[in-house]
Amino acid sequence: MTNIKLLFTCPHNGCNPLDKIREKAHLPAGCDEIFTKMNDVFASTLTSSIANNIENISEKKPYTEIAIIDRKYVDHNREKKCAFEKSSLRAKRAYLDYHNGIMLKIEEMLPANENGLAFLFDIHGARQELITGQPFDVLIGTDEDHSIHALTEIDPNVWGSPNGLIRLLQGKDIVVYPPDPSQTKDPHSLDGGYTIKKYGSKGKKRLVAIQMEVSRSIREDRSSREKLAADMADCIFQFIKPFI
Numbered sequence: 469m470t471n472i473k474l475l476f477t478c479p480h481n482g483c484n485p486l487d488k489i490r491e492k493a494h495l496p497a498g499c500d501e502i503f504t505k506m507n508d509v510f511a512s513t514l515t516s517s518i519a520n521n522i523e524n525i526s527e528k529k530p531y532t533e534i535a536i537i538d539r540k541y542v543d544h545n546r547e548k549k550c551a552f553e554k555s556s557l558r559a560k561r562a563y564l565d566y567h568n569g570i571m572l573k574i575e576e577m578l579p580a581n582e583n584g585l586a587f588l589f590d591i592h593g594a595r596q597e598l599i600t601g602q603p604f605d606v607l608i609g610t611d612e613d614h615s616i617h618a619l620t621e622i623d624p625n626v627w628g629s630p631n632g633l634i635r636l637l638q639g640k641d642i643v644v645y646p647p648d649p650s651q652t653k654d655p656h657s658l659d660g661g662y663t664i665k666k667y668g669s670k671g672k673k674r675l676v677a678i679q680m681e682v683s684r685s686i687r688e689d690r691s692s693r694e695k696l697a698a699d700m701a702d703c704i705f706q707f708i709k710p711f712i
């Protein structure tokens with residue numbers, strides 16, 4: 469089976485331990501992102517399920533990079549100096565393996581002699597259950613739209629159109645934040661993390677990267693999770709199809 473130019477990453481739901489627990493007090497200056505040792509529970513199951521659904525619809529295989537080390541030891545969605553205890557060689561190895569895996573898969577999706585885009589979706593569990601006082605199903609982050617630049621350069625209207633990801637998800641009755649696609653470019657606290665910033669269009673000219681955070685209540689309930697995985701796969705495939 470051939471591959472589709474689509475990579476799912478999942479940094480925060482590994483379960484394997486290492487030798488040294490990451491401590492906030494040991495991080496160097498500049499590590500300002502929220503510090504937590506809590507895993508995004510069921511995010512890896514959700515990621516695999518979305519990828520399986522994509523394979524069924526497209527008859528092509530998406531790439532996946534799913535962290536196996538517990539977040540207590542490595543936070544794969546942070547820059548290297550903030551991601552693990554400096555004295556742990558095993559943590560460094562795990563971090564580099566994860567990011568090298570992503571880089572190799574991106575290289576494979578974007579050969580120099582071809583045009584077209586490739587897509588990365590970074591799948592998380594949302595920390596909060598409410599946003600602006602309201603419940604939600606999925607939060608979207610695009611680094612103030614920098615990480616989708618490769619896409620909007622080709623078609624400036626697609627992100628806000630009925631075929632943009634937010635409108636497609638809403639068409640399946642999924643409660644998305646932000647509810648209006650134009651809001652993803654505003655500076656706000658949900659602009660996505662290190663992974664989409666590093667690999668999104670700022671870094672790789674033909675890579676489109678989007679962070680998706682799913683509410684805990686959906687992740688924890690098997691039938692809701694499976695339904696959302698199927699709906700997310702349908703929407704993601706429809707959204708990316710014209711560009712790959």
Ligand SMILES: [Zn+2]
Pocket residue numbers: 480508591592593
């Ligand atoms: Zn996360």
